[in-house]
Amino acid sequence: xxxxxxxxxELMDCNRDKDISGISVELRGDDLSRLFGTISGxxxxxxxxxxxxxxxHLTDEYPFEPPKxxxxxxxxxxxxxxxxxxxxxxxxxxxxxPALTIKTALLSxxxxxxxxxxxxxxDAVVAQQYLRDYPTFVGTARYWxxxxxxxxxxxxxxxxxxxxxxxxxxxxxxKSLDKVGGDExxxxxxxxxx
Amino acid sequence: MRDYVVEIIERTFNVAAYVATSIHDYPDxxxxxxxxxxxxxxxxxxxxxxxxxxxxxxxxxxxxxxxGIVEIDPGRAVTDGARARIAxxxxxxxxxxxxxxxxxxxELDQLDLGLLETNxxxxxxxxxxxxDDEADCxxxxxxxxxxxxxxxxxxxxxxxxxxxxxxxxxxxxEDLRRVMEFLKLKEQHARTLLIHHRWxxxxxxxxLVDKGKDQLFAEAGVTVLECKSYxxxxxxxxxxxxxxxxxxxxxxxxxxxxxxxxxNNCWTEHFIVKINEGQSRRIRCMEHKCNAICDEAAIxxxxxxxxxxxxxRFERFLxxxxxxxxxxxxxxxxxxxxxxxxxxxxxxxxxxxxxxxxQFCFRCSSEAHSPCSCLMWELWAKKCKDESETVNWMTVHxxxxxxxxxxxxxNGGCNLVSCIxxxxxxxxxxxxxxxxxxxxxxxxxxxxxxxxxxxxxxxRAKKDLYRYMHxxxxxxxxxxSFKLESRLKELIKDKISISESKNIxxxxxxxxxxxxxxxxxxxxxxxxxxxFAYYMFGNDLFKDEMADEKKRELKKNxxxxxxxxxxxxxxxxxxxxxxxxDELTEEAVMAMRAEVINLSVHIDGICKKMYECIENDLxxxxxxxxxxxxxxKSEGVERASELSVFTRDPSQCFLQLNSxxxxxxxxxxxxxxxxxxxxKGCSSRKRGRREALLDLNMPARATFKSYDFNSQISxxx
Numbered sequence: 001x002x003x004x005x006x007x008x009x010e011l012m013d014c015n016r017d018k019d020i021s022g023i024s025v026e027l028r029g030d031d032l033s034r035l036f037g038t039i040s041g042x043x044x045x046x047x048x049x050x051x052x053x054x055x056x057h058l059t060d061e062y063p064f065e066p067p068k069x070x071x072x073x074x075x076x077x078x079x080x081x082x083x084x085x086x087x088x089x090x091x092x093x094x095x096x097x098p099a100l101t102i103k104t105a106l107l108s109x110x111x112x113x114x115x116x117x118x119x120x121x122x123d124a125v126v127a128q129q130y131l132r133d134y135p136t137f138v139g140t141a142r143y144w145x146x147x148x149x150x151x152x153x154x155x156x157x158x159x160x161x162x163x164x165x166x167x168x169x170x171x172x173x174x175k176s177l178d179k180v181g182g183d184e185x186x187x188x189x190x191x192x193x194x
Numbered sequence: 195m196r197d198y199v200v201e202i203i204e205r206t207f208n209v210a211a212y213v214a215t216s217i218h219d220y221p222d223x224x225x226x227x228x229x230x231x232x233x234x235x236x237x238x239x240x241x242x243x244x245x246x247x248x249x250x251x252x253x254x255x256x257x258x259x260x261x262g263i264v265e266i267d268p269g270r271a272v273t274d275g276a277r278a279r280i281a282x283x284x285x286x287x288x289x290x291x292x293x294x295x296x297x298x299x300x301e302l303d304q305l306d307l308g309l310l311e312t313n314x315x316x317x318x319x320x321x322x323x324x325x326d327d328e329a330d331c332x333x334x335x336x337x338x339x340x341x342x343x344x345x346x347x348x349x350x351x352x353x354x355x356x357x358x359x360x361x362x363x364x365x366x367x368e369d370l371r372r373v374m375e376f377l378k379l380k381e382q383h384a385r386t387l388l389i390h391h392r393w394x395x396x397x398x399x400x401x402l403v404d405k406g407k408d409q410l411f412a413e414a415g416v417t418v419l420e421c422k423s424y425x426x427x428x429x430x431x432x433x434x435x436x437x438x439x440x441x442x443x444x445x446x447x448x449x450x451x452x453x454x455x456x457x458n459n460c461w462t463e464h465f466i467v468k469i470n471e472g473q474s475r476r477i478r479c480m481e482h483k484c485n486a487i488c489d490e491a492a493i494x495x496x497x498x499x500x501x502x503x504x505x506x507r508f509e510r511f512l513x514x515x516x517x518x519x520x521x522x523x524x525x526x527x528x529x530x531x532x533x534x535x536x537x538x539x540x541x542x543x544x545x546x547x548x549x550x551x552x553q554f555c556f557r558c559s560s561e562a563h564s565p566c567s568c569l570m571w572e573l574w575a576k577k578c579k580d581e582s583e584t585v586n587w588m589t590v591h592x593x594x595x596x597x598x599x600x601x602x603x604x605n606g607g608c609n610l611v612s613c614i615x616x617x618x619x620x621x622x623x624x625x626x627x628x629x630x631x632x633x634x635x636x637x638x639x640x641x642x643x644x645x646x647x648x649x650x651x652x653x654r655a656k657k658d659l660y661r662y663m664h665x666x667x668x669x670x671x672x673x674x675s676f677k678l679e680s681r682l683k684e685l686i687k688d689k690i691s692i693s694e695s696k697n698i699x700x701x702x703x704x705x706x707x708x709x710x711x712x713x714x715x716x717x718x719x720x721x722x723x724x725x726f727a728y729y730m731f732g733n734d735l736f737k738d739e740m741a742d743e744k745k746r747e748l749k750k751n752x753x754x755x756x757x758x759x760x761x762x763x764x765x766x767x768x769x770x771x772x773x774x775x776d777e778l779t780e781e782a783v784m785a786m787r788a789e790v791i792n793l794s795v796h797i798d799g800i801c802k803k804m805y806e807c808i809e810n811d812l813x814x815x816x817x818x819x820x821x822x823x824x825x826x827k828s829e830g831v832e833r834a835s836e837l838s839v840f841t842r843d844p845s846q847c848f849l850q851l852n853s854x855x856x857x858x859x860x861x862x863x864x865x866x867x868x869x870x871x872x873x874k875g876c877s878s879r880k881r882g883r884r885e886a887l888l889d890l891n892m893p894a895r896a897t898f899k900s901y902d903f904n905s906q907i908s909x910x911x
Contacts, residue, residue: 009439063437064460064467097482098437098464104482 002060007032007102014103023106025056028179033058036072036178037106041149042114046141047075050149054109055085056102066096067105076137076144078118078127087112088122159184163191354556354834356549357523357535361836365523365537366516369395377407382490383416385512389475390414393520415478415487417451435460437480448496452486454479462496469497469504474511475519527559528552536834543822547833555824562831565719565808566726567821573734574725578666594656595619596626601659624656665728672721679713679768686710689776693783696776701783709771709790715830716764716797723757723804730812739816749812756804763800767793798828 011025018024022040035056041047052075057068069092071085079088091100091108121127130137156177162184163173168191180186357365366388372395373384390413391398402410411418432441435457442457449455460480465488468477477493479486490512498505517523523537532550545562547553553562555571563571592601597617604611604621612618619626690703729735731750740746770789778786805826813821 003438006437006439061463061467064464091482095483097484098460098480099482 002033002058002062004032006063007058010101010103011035013101014106021103021107023103023110025102025106033060033062035102037069037102039106039110039113041145042110045114046138047077047113047145047149050145052113052149054106063098063101066092067102068092069105069109074144074148075113076126076141077113078116078121078123078130079112080126081123082126083123086122088120159187163188353539353541353544354546354832355537355539356834356836357517357537358549358836359533362513362516362535366393366513369393369516373398377402379416379418383418385490385515386416386476386487387411387414389515389519393516393523412485415476415485417453417486433457437464448492450479450486450488450492452479452481452484454481454484454486456480458496461492462500465493465497465508466501466504469508469511472511474508475515524556524559526550526552527554543824545824545827545831547831549834549836553831557824562718562824563722563725564824564826565805566722566729567813567823569821570726570729570735571722573729577662593619593621593624594659596624599658661732662728665724669721669724672717672724675768676714676717676721679710679717682710682771686771689774692776701780705787705791706771706775709767709794711830712794712797713764713767713771716760716767716801719801719804719826720757720760720764723760726808727753727757735819736816739818753804753807753812756800756807760797760800760804763793763797767797801826802828 011027014023014025023037025035025037028034028036035058037054037056039052039054041050041052050073053072055070055072059065059068069087071080071087073085074082075085076082080086087109089108089112091097091105116130118127118130126137129140159177160170160173163177164170166188172191173187176187176190177184180190355365366385369388370381370384373379373387374381376399377384377387379387387398387410388395391401398410401413405413431444433444433447433455434440435442435447435455437456437460440457446459447455447457448461464480465477468474477488478484479488493508494505497508517525517535520537522539522542523535526532526534526536526548528534528548528550532548532552534548534550536546536548536556538544538546538556542557544556545553545564546556554560555562555564555568558568558572560568560571560575566574592603593611594600595602595613595615595617596619598613598615600613600615602611602613602619610618610627611621617626686706690706693701693703727750730753731740731746733740740749767790770786770793773786775783775786808823809825813823
């Protein structure tokens with residue numbers, strides 16, 4: 001079973017210095033095995049200024065098995081799938097060690113954003129663009145950051161407002177928006193489907 | 195001058211390193227080499243300290259004991275090894291006296307100790323060698339070997355060994371010990387090294403010489419710390435475990451060789467996850483980026499405390515690495531599985547017989563198929579599986595399409611048939627036609643008129659099929675005869691007992707059984723020679739190599755002549771053996787005996803020649819493809835001998851003999867290689883019956899102890 005006390009300690013530890021590290025981890029629901037993490041885009045990269053949300057799923061064997069992580073925010077990056085946010089990073093696979101934590105994994109993801117490894121790509125299209133046409137790659141990556149990684153955090157209050165006006169209770173609206181990563185339409189769909 | 199000496203030393207160094215790997219076969223040579231190894235290294239480090247002449251003598255002596263040479267003249271190697279050892283001894287002493295090198299006295303003590311030990315074990319070594327000689331001398335009679343009773347106490351120079359569940363530990367003991375002794379390692383470290391190098395001891399030593407000890411250890415994840423500094427500092431009552439992030443009582447943590455320390459619970463959890471992932475052989479430390487492999491004893495202890503069954507599985511995985519990760523060892527492919535594995539000593543191109551009775555090709559694990567190469571047999575087996583049952587039906591009911599050569603069945607209607615590839619053709623002549631037709635004529639086709647070229651294209655597919663059928667039928671006929679003749683065995687046994695009871699004069703009837711075995715063997719060769727010929731002279735494998743039609747014809751004739759001779763003689767022998775010799779007069783029996791013996795010898799000769807032809811003239815002349823076949827063995831497929839490990843303890847020998855009795859250790863259908871659960875049911879049964887046997891459920895360390903090199907020395911014979 002999941003080592004609950006370790007996860008709780010990790011959460012506390014992680015959120016203690018979230019302003020400095022730009023990394024935070026929050027619960028998704030009541031269950032400690034579903035979390036989501038937030039990392040800020042590293043400075044001097046096309047991801048600068050963006051806030052990226054990552055879905056974290058801890059298996060029962062955690063920390064002896066790596067946490068399953070996936071980008072919820074769309075990212076244009078050679079090692080991250082532009083389709084579903086799947087991540088290609090060795091420490092999330094065979095190089096995982098129980099001595100690593102969710103925070104160190106998120107830090108590694110931040111490092112991955114600033115130093116892509118196009119030779120070991122998750123998304124072949126992005127990787128090719130990165131290698132053959134770097135300026136276009138930077139442009140696309142920046143555009144995606146602007147479009148997907150900023151809107152969610154900036155306009156969140158407006159969206160809440162909008163949905164509340166439609167007649168949904170505010171706490172439910174906030175929860176739904178959280179769950180879908182801030183996408184207004186998807187949140188609406190979720191609210192409607194109950 | 196100095197450069198010259200340094201070069202000599204360098205070369206000696208290499209030879210010494212090479213010879214030292216044969217530590218078990220020739221302890222003297224190995225020890226001498228080790229000493230030389232040590233001194234020459236010191237010498238090259240310190241500049242110059244050994245006289246060139248000395249080094250040369252030693253070099254020469256040891257060089258004569260190099261593995262290849264040793265095989266030719268083992269007796270010589272022993273004396274040379276002993277002389278080298280004495281030379282080493284005196285050289286060492288001389289060097290100490292002259293004090294040309296700053297030697298640590300303790301180092302010298304160690305060396306002397308080693309020399310003493312070999313001295314003591316010399317007598318036993320002598321015993322061993324004479325034992326070997328006996329085995330060599332008991333040269334077996336060509337025809338006097340093959341009755342079942344005989345084959346039990348027949349000990350040829352073994353080239354393959356059966357490894358049963360019981361002897362698995364012994365089998366790897368030899369390799370482990372070599373590494374342990376040479377590198378002065380603990381068993382688990384030696385095992386880790388060997389697993390990393392797939393149990394190839396020679397390769398391991400090559401890496402040692404090339405890259406040095408540190409690199410060798412680092413690559414395999416072995417850490418040997420002189421003292422556990424971390425452990426020593428554990429004075430505080432609690433330790434913070436970095437995994438569960440709790441403060442843990444200091445006696446509930448474990449420090450690995452790499453000095454990383456975590457709590458027992460976390461270690462156990464980690465091990466369980468890794469074992470379940472099937473990574474038992476290389477469980478790494480939990481610390482990030484620590485490449486060290488965890489101590490197997492620690493794993494065993496921790497896991498067995500929580501889940502004894504899993505610990506057993508771990509043990510099993512570890513032991514079976516010797517089979518799974520080793521080029522020279524393979525599981526017996528018997529179904530249901532007999533639980534045995536076979537180890538070959540020299541050449542992986544050979545056929546072996548497991549203790550369970552199954553004969554198989556060691557290389558491809560399919561049935562014994564010499565003189566076919568593995569590739570030929572694979573193709574043939576597939577072809578037969580696809581085609582054999584349908585071949586007959588197809589030739590009667592179908593015609594090959596002139597375009598795609600697929601067989602086409604006519605399902606009614608007129609004689610203008612259309613293949614699924616779209617090609618219409620005439621059912622009467624098999625030739626391609628146009629599409630339009632009336633009742634009386636087909637456009638672009640007039641069957642009645644004879645045209646040669648069309649005939650040819652249609653015939654080609656047919657020819658291929660006929661060719662295959664030719665070889666297939668003959669192969670099958672001989673295989674069937676082989677099966678029928680197997681029944682002769684029982685009949686002949688009866689006849690022998692009748693004759694023996696009838697005759698007052700004792701007549702030896704081993705010639706009958708020997709003749710029968712010769713028949714079985716040559717029948718086998720004959721039957722597999724057909725698929726061989728099919729591929730050798732066909733277009734599937736050697737289209738380019740055999741392009742020259744004339745040459746091919748020549749070679750084919752050469753081969754077929756021999757095949758034919760073999761065939762006729764085999765039939766003669768078969769017929770001769772079917773005689774009712776129990777009803778014949780004594781003179782007639784003697785005549786039959788002469789005939790059978792003559793035919794047997796003759797057939798053996800033909801088989802040998804045929805193999806020579808195959809290996810040298812046919813396969814040997816290929817330029818592109820390399821096809822290796824298992825060589826011809828006059829005595830038939832060799833039965834793998836029970837493993838007898840380098841052991842001098844009489845009680846151990848006894849145990850091995852005990853366990854090697856046929857049938858006792860084999861319980862076919864009981865276990866499967868991969869399944870971890872098979873241990874449970876049978877091991878307890880086994881334990882009850884033969885308590886003294888190696889128990890695989892015990893920690894390897896405990897069982898291995900009795901085979902420790904040092905403890906053997908304390909059992910002088």
